Amino acid sequence: MQNKPYRFLFLSTPVGALGSGVGGGVELTLQNAAKALIARGHTVEIVAPEGSQTSVTKLTQIAGNPQISAQTQVGADVVLLPQDSVLENMWSYARASQSQFDLIFNFAYDWLPLYLTPFLQIPIAHWISMSSLSPVIDEMISKTVELCPHAIAVNTRACADTFSAGDRLMIMGKGIDVSQYQFVAQPDTPKLAWVGRISPEKGLEDAASAAQSTGLPLHIFGLIQDQVYWQQIQKDFPKAELHYEGFLSTDALQRKLGQCTALLMTPRWVEAFGNAAIEAFACGVPVISYRSGGLTEIVRDRQTGFLVDMGDVDGLILAISQLDKINRLACRQQLEAEYSLEVWGDRLEKWFNNLIENQLIPPE
Ligand code: HBI
Numbered sequence: 095m096q097n098k099p100y101r102f103l104f105l106s107t108p109v110g111a112l113g114s115g116v117g118g119g120v121e122l123t124l125q126n127a128a129k130a131l132i133a134r135g136h137t138v139e140i141v142a143p144e145g146s147q148t149s150v151t152k153l154t155q156i157a158g159n160p161q162i163s164a165q166t167q168v169g170a171d172v173v174l175l176p177q178d179s180v181l182e183n184m185w186s187y188a189r190a191s192q193s194q195f196d197l198i199f200n201f202a203y204d205w206l207p208l209y210l211t212p213f214l215q216i217p218i219a220h221w222i223s224m225s226s227l228s229p230v231i232d233e234m235i236s237k238t239v240e241l242c243p244h245a246i247a248v249n250t251r252a253c254a255d256t257f258s259a260g261d262r263l264m265i266m267g268k269g270i271d272v273s274q275y276q277f278v279a280q281p282d283t284p285k286l287a288w289v290g291r292i293s294p295e296k297g298l299e300d301a302a303s304a305a306q307s308t309g310l311p312l313h314i315f316g317l318i319q320d321q322v323y324w325q326q327i328q329k330d331f332p333k334a335e336l337h338y339e340g341f342l343s344t345d346a347l348q349r350k351l352g353q354c355t356a357l358l359m360t361p362r363w364v365e366a367f368g369n370a371a372i373e374a375f376a377c378g379v380p381v382i383s384y385r386s387g388g389l390t391e392i393v394r395d396r397q398t399g400f401l402v403d404m405g406d407v408d409g410l411i412l413a414i415s416q417l418d419k420i421n422r423l424a425c426r427q428q429l430e431a432e433y434s435l436e437v438w439g440d441r442l443e444k445w446f447n448n449l450i451e452n453q454l455i456p457p458e
Contacts, residue, residue, distance in 0.1 A: 100196040100450065102138045103188060104128060107202050107223075108161035108181040112146035112153070115317035115341030116160075118291045119369040120223040122344070124201050125150045126270055127221075130439030131446075139195075141187055143180045158183040164203050165295060170228040173205040181206055192216050196450050203227075208234040211242045217449040220246045222263070225256035225364035225387055235259055244449060249367035250388035256364050264445060268367055269438025270429075274344050275376030277426045278352035285311045286414070287354035287379065289347070289370035293319040297360035297384070299327050304358060304410040306334035312358075313350060317341040344373075352377035356399070356417055358410060359383035368392060375429035378422035382413040398425045 106124055110116025128138040128150045139152045146155055158180030167174065175182065181204055188198055198218045200207040208231075211218045226232050236259040239246050247264035254260040286308075288301040298314065305312035314336060318324050328336065339350060351357070357374035359365070365387040372392065374381050381399035383389045384406075395401040399420060402409035431437075 100136045103195040103198045104140045105184050105200045106142035109163050112142040120201050122369050130435040141184050156184045164227050168227050171230050197446050205234050208238045211238050217453045222248045224366045225253045250391050252387040253366040269433050269435045272434050275348045277378045281353045284355045287313050287357045289315045291316050291319045292324050294323050295363040297362040300360040300407050301358040302327050302331040302334045303407045306331045307411050308414055311335040313337045315339045354379050357381045361386045365389050372433045375425040378426045380420040398428050
């Protein structure tokens with residue numbers, strides 16, 4: 095039976111404006127979650143830092159200083175908040191407008207939203223978009239899910255298992271708008287792709303090394319988050335043919351990604367999910383990926399791509415030589431069956447319905 099329409103307030107990542115690429119994959123996740131729920135008759139308002147843009151639904155921009163990226167706080171046992179913090183200001187807005195909504199969906203990977211969960215009059219659902227990075231966040235995840243069961247979701251079981259409260263987290267998978275991606279049966283010329291924030295934890299140097307060894311061009315898509323790291327890669331692999339394409343819109347990305355013979359995913363950390371993998375599948379592009387985190391649940395070894403031991407560049411090169419074994423249509427078919435907005439929207443709606451209908455906090 096169709097649930098009654100709910101009013102959702104989405105709080106975006108406080109590290110950067112929506113559309114800037116600073117938030118990496120979580121920008122796509124947030125906008126697809128909004129699309130999935132709007133398609134089912136619900137309303138969504140997005141709250142995001144000043145300078146944000148979206149074509150999906152109503153957007154409220156909040157001023158303030160961006161949050162320090164959690165990747166720079168690995169192992170931290172303290173929480174840092176800048177003065178006039180955009181995170182604080184986003185939550186002041188949420189507190190003041192909570193009576194107009196049925197549920198808040200938080201996309202920040204931060205301590206404050208987790209801590210505030212039992213303080214508001216409406217349920218808060220959290221999307222934890224990265225694996226465990228610091229004890230201070232892990233501990234607040236454990237405390238929050240203790241106080242508010244079912245409030246916290248991750249993409250994959252592999253990501254959940256990096257947290258001490260892993261068995262208490264909802265495994266929600268991911269979905270993309272398949273209609274935005276054109277299937278390409280046969281690319282025009284052989285070329286490799288790499289998609290992600292250019293930052294050490296993403297291991298771009300291994301993809302550059304494989305490109306140099308195979309002589310295939312490597313097209314790189316994503317925000318250059320660490321200039322020094324990027325310059326070093328170009329110095330270390332002078333013979334690699336690297337084409338930096340920038341952080342593109344979904345439409346521009348899929349048009350170029352579809353023309354690639356494979357997507358290389360070389361994470362040096364426990365990849366929470368890997369949006370790029372399902373975007374590649376949507377275009378019919380096989381994925382050659384390190385056996386890391388969520389990717390081990392997405393890539394079907396030898397069917398929709400290859401799984402390679404983390405750091406094994408020779409393994410990447412061997413997989414590249416075997417790409418003709420992969421049927422590109424199988425990649426698209428797996429995507430449609432498991433990662434469509436309809437499948438994901440159904441899971442999200444059930445999750446929120448449960449939180450709203452069984453909320454422990456009495457409405458005011
Ligand atoms: N760091 N503190 C903080 N908060 C976030 O929401 C955050 C982050 N680092 C990276 C990030 N979000 C996104 O790029 C990932 O969630 C994908």
